[in-house]
Amino acid sequence: MIGAMTHRADPESIPETALDWHRAGRGAVLATVVETWGSAPRPAGSQLVIAGDGAFMGSVSGGCVEGAVVLEAAAALTEGRPRLLSYGVSDGDAFAVGLACGGRIRVLLQPVGAALPEAVLAALVAARTARRGVALLSNLTNGAVRLCDEADDPLAAEIRQALRSGHATLHGEWFIAPHLPPLRLILIGASHIAQALLPMAQACGHDVTLIDPRDAFASPERFPGARILHDWPDTALAGLGLDARTAVVTLSHDAKLDDPAILAALASEAYYIGCLGSTRTHAKRLERLQITGVSKESLTRIHAPVGLKIAAATPAEIAVSILAEIIKTHRQSQKALTSFSFTSGKISHRGPGV
Structure with a gap:
């Protein structure tokens, strides 16, 4: 059973770590890079999980904006609502939280148990454990999420391409994040x-x-x-x-x-x-x-x-x-x-x- 499992906390097991922290009562927010411009240090789909106590695992920028994302995650966890953040070298506070490489990124925050329901995350972890590829779709406008079977989904072609390439993609208001089994x-x-x-x-x-x-x-x-x-x-x-x-x-x-x-x-x-x-x-x-x-x-x-x-x-x-x-x-x-x-x-x- 997934609920009884303890997963190794490392950058390659972000969903598992998020589920473990949430079920342990620590609270968890999943942060995902959904869009990049220029010389962004991390590609779309890169993830960071933040616990309610401020602990975090993973990376969305290689260290450039993680501190700011952790602070925003605490507020998102309190509100129980998703947040869409933007960071770039042109920000007024670029020296503090900007991207020194000159790129820009957008980061989606999803509190587990609220914006990202526990059942959805648990199903994602179960698919990874069973070594099945699956796509998590997040709507950047209304906050809807779904874990999909490409066969009957309106975005079937886009989901199929994301799973075959292994690359996350933004299609209209939907962010498609493929989750492939670990190597x-x-x-x-x-x-x-x-x-x-x-x-x-x-x-x-x-x-x-x-x-x-x-x-x-x-x-x-x-x-x-x-x-x-x-x-x-x-x-x-x-x-x-x-x-x-x-x-x-x-x-x-x-x-x-x-x-x-x-x-x-x-x-x-x-x-x-x-x-x-x-x-x-x-x-x-x-x-x-x-x-x-x-x-x-x-x-x-x-x-x-x-x-x-x-x-x-x-x-x-x-x-x-x-x-x-x-x-x-x-x-x-x-x-x-x-x-x-x-x-x-x-x-x-x-x-x-x-």
Whole structure:
């Protein structure tokens, strides 16, 4: 149950944090960049959540106007009404709260439980937890919000485009904010490289799972706080499911562990498949996989030797090269943004005017 869950408070889990703070009685206001001009430091769709006690998580301007937004959020929470704020270098108080880069932004404040009903936010969090793409629509004129199924929505085409591109958009008086599942990284093999790669990937917003049936290798002592599965990779991956926002990296140097994971990844929509090992090791790997019936075309999806060529030598450097290649592949691939179902039905709410 969503209500019983405690979510990690980080910039990649703003809706979850907002719901947790609201249900804990702290109060919460969701701040979202809805429009930008010029050299705005953060794109439309960037979010900040502010608690009633002034704590906040996330960013709408990279630090330029957060202080002013926090103050406005306190007033919005008291009133229980949304607010639409504008900031820019031309403001009279630009030195205090303006954008030094010269851009302008508009920020929508939505108090949770009022302008943003708890049921809508809970449904959004549930969709993210279930790894379903969904769009939250906010009306900048009358304050109405809805969580949509693109199939029967008047803005179906715009919602579909936002979900496929991953970019928020303003259409008339409606702001369309796509919420895609978090990027996920699955590591096969509790190696020394995995010890360095796992926290790096988490810091970049990836939801990381480590799979290794060897308890002594995949232990909480070696990977504190990590999500660890001690099943064999084929069993574990079947349970997790691999979608188009998932990357799989094999690090065990053991074909009994790596090969079943590679086969499962190749049969999925995983956007990145990387395998540790030398060029000679990879050639032998390809021979084994071809014997199982994998086509040469499918095998070209494998990044091996894994990682960008940066002359990495230490485990940490190799981890950097792997993560850099994963990020590069994701940014260059539209496939990572397209293959998601939408939430069924829609929740509508008409709130107070902005």
